Amino acid sequence: MKSTNITWHGGQVTAKDRAALLGQRGCVVWLTGLSGSGKSTIARTLESQLVGRGHPAYVLDGDNVRHALNSDLGFSPADREENIRRISELSALFADAGIITIAAFISPYRGGRRNARRIVGPERFIETYVDVSLDECERRDPKGLYKQARAGRIADFTGVDAPYEPPDDPEVRITAAQATPVEAADKIMEYLIKREFI
């Protein structure tokens, strides 16, 4: 093996080394909002745009976390809290690795999101509120979940019989009027550029 270009210096890889390698600073775009507000679609669109521009990005959402790392958890308040705690720790590791991390979870409680901000580090936590009304989310009902919740076949459903506490002062707010995936992703991208994460 040719090893002449190895620059090992006996120390740990620093955040600065990773930023130089990847051309970006790791951070966490934390999408919060009701079921059906479009979080996952916005997340995938943003990820695709970032990777298309040469920026390593990765989405954490129900599809790859709930059924895997957090498959042992249910939907009780304690399990929801543990779910968000683990996602926060996971997001912090991805941000440490230098990745633009996009976490898309309902995360209904202010306390849970405050805790996420603390775990990730406030300087690299970008709370992004997908602000679509319950009426509109319920009208869309892409997976038929609101219908099932109203019929009593799903319990503790956020917006129906479990609370959603909206953010007071999110870094980014996506309103229903901006909520086409591309428009929403553009708005987040602008914020990432403004803060010099990318």
Add this chain to the structure above:
Amino acid sequence: MKSTNITWHGGQVTAKDRAALLGQRGCVVWLTGLSGSGKSTIARTLESQLVGRGHPAYVLDGDNVRHALNSDLGFSPADREENIRRISELSALFADAGIITIAAFISPYRGGRRNARRIVGPERFIETYVDVSLDECERRDPKGLYKQARAGRIADFTGVDAPYEPPDDPEVRITAAQATPVEAADKIMEYLIKREFI
């Protein structure tokens, strides 16, 4: 915002897209071995060499996982199993993101490592046995843990009063004779090149 170079194609980012962006295929180098065998030092050396060559790599070890994501777990057999399960899921997510993931944990049970291989995907799981004898690890005892275990102040300590089941057929074997961190990292690097992960 200039968005002319956005190549969003409405689809998800694929493993191929990530490989093209990062110039590598995501995988998991899973270091197993006794306490004191040098796993973490080898892991940090390999990470540093990879990043120095332009390859995004990230170490998962006790320092950043045990006290964070897995801070709710102890050292009972059930908790050790859950510890390894979560680390496996975490490693799989990092490998999905295209990162060369280096997991350094004692992981004493064959069953746990077999499960890790299944969760990560056998085609990208590189079991690496840091094969240093108990006598030698106990002689080094860098953190004084063996001494404490022998004195009965730590229970269920691997090699003392809890078993270590060595791998039968690891992808890479690091022996004590090769166990300077740089030599060990070189050997793993050669394997990554041979298998065209980098």
